[in-house]
Amino acid sequence: MSLVDELKSAVTPRAALLVVGVFALQLLFITSYVGALHHPKPTDVPFGVVAPQRVSAQLVGQLEKLPGDPLDTRTVTDEAEAREQILNRDIDGALIVDPTGRTDTLLVASGGGTVLSSALETIFTKVEATQQRTVRTVDVAPASPEDFDGLSAFYLVVGWCVGGYICAAILAISAGSRPANRERAVIRLGVLALYSALGGLGGAIIVGPILNALPGSIAALWGLGTLVVFAVGAATLALQSVFGIVGIGLAILLIVVAGNPSAGGAFPLPMLPPFWKAIGPYLPPGAGTWAARSIAYFKGNDMTASMLVLSAWAVVGTAVTLVMSSLKPKSEESALAAEVGEVKA
DSSP states (O other): OOHHHHHHHHSOHHHHHHHHHHHHHHHHHHHHHHHHHSSOOOOSEEEEEEOOHHHHHHHHHHHHTSTTOOEEEEEOSOHHHHHHHHHTTSOSEEEEOOTTSSEEEEEEOGGGOHHHHHHHHHHHHHHHHHTTOEEEEEESSOOOTTSGGGOHHHHHHHHHHHHHHHHHHHHHHTTOSSOSSHHHHHHHHHHHHHHHHHHHHHHHHIIIIITOOOOSOHHHHHHHHHHHHHHHHHHHHHHHHHHTTHHHHHHHIIIIIIITTTSSSSSOGGGSOHHHHHHGGGSHHHHHHHHHHHHHHSTTOSOHHHHHHHHHHHHHHHHHHHHHHHTSOOSHHHHHHHHHHHHHO
């Protein structure tokens, strides 16, 4: 057998296409992570100003003109309202101007990301210095001492996402990526649901009682984790039911390549470039990270949008999986033949 014949035998056209796909996925991975994270800077950070009426408008105008547009500034009535808006995650910080002294107060929330809190402190140290004033920082929602840089929520969600698509991939690869009939699709979804509940609970216990990395309700984190794992797994099953084995790569593209760097984990959303900032909240890692931080540090506030996003992934993934399975051969013989043939291929 010639070398060319050996090559054709060893590397089938399908294998060659898969290798090309992996190569493209590798380049996209590098582009996405480096593109999103290589030059973080605050842009249009929702920010409140509490100041006497005579200086409020002038100060807001001054802050809006800072180079690079780091702040999206609005007037807030008083310090109590500013604190409430921060805990509701409507704003990421606020400046409380002291009209009788020369020291103002900067309110931040490191639980939403210590990098952003530090960036706000740096900005206002410089701004106040130009006015011969000083600033003291008060952390309204401080990150746990065991939660370095506020990353624990992000890594928790990443772990849940990894479990979701790997579980779905194993369920598919073990007996054909496309479920042969609706009954098998239901079984796969049922196994995924059980796995999701166990994975959600395990993650909540590890970051809570075992490591003390995150405060907040264990039950709430368990529920969130169950939904994250199932949403990612159901989406992976759906992609596999439509595209076959290539669906696993597409799931990695969505969750890992696009989702992780845009999740607001390493750098909160206001510090990401526009593209990643725009897509992050609509992908499971971003929605999960936002919700996990809300549970841990913000009394569970502002979770509705994130939970709806995760629920949509779960519902659509389940529906597509069931619909595609109903289009497959109904008889047991043809079902087994389809699955065995795909596995051998």
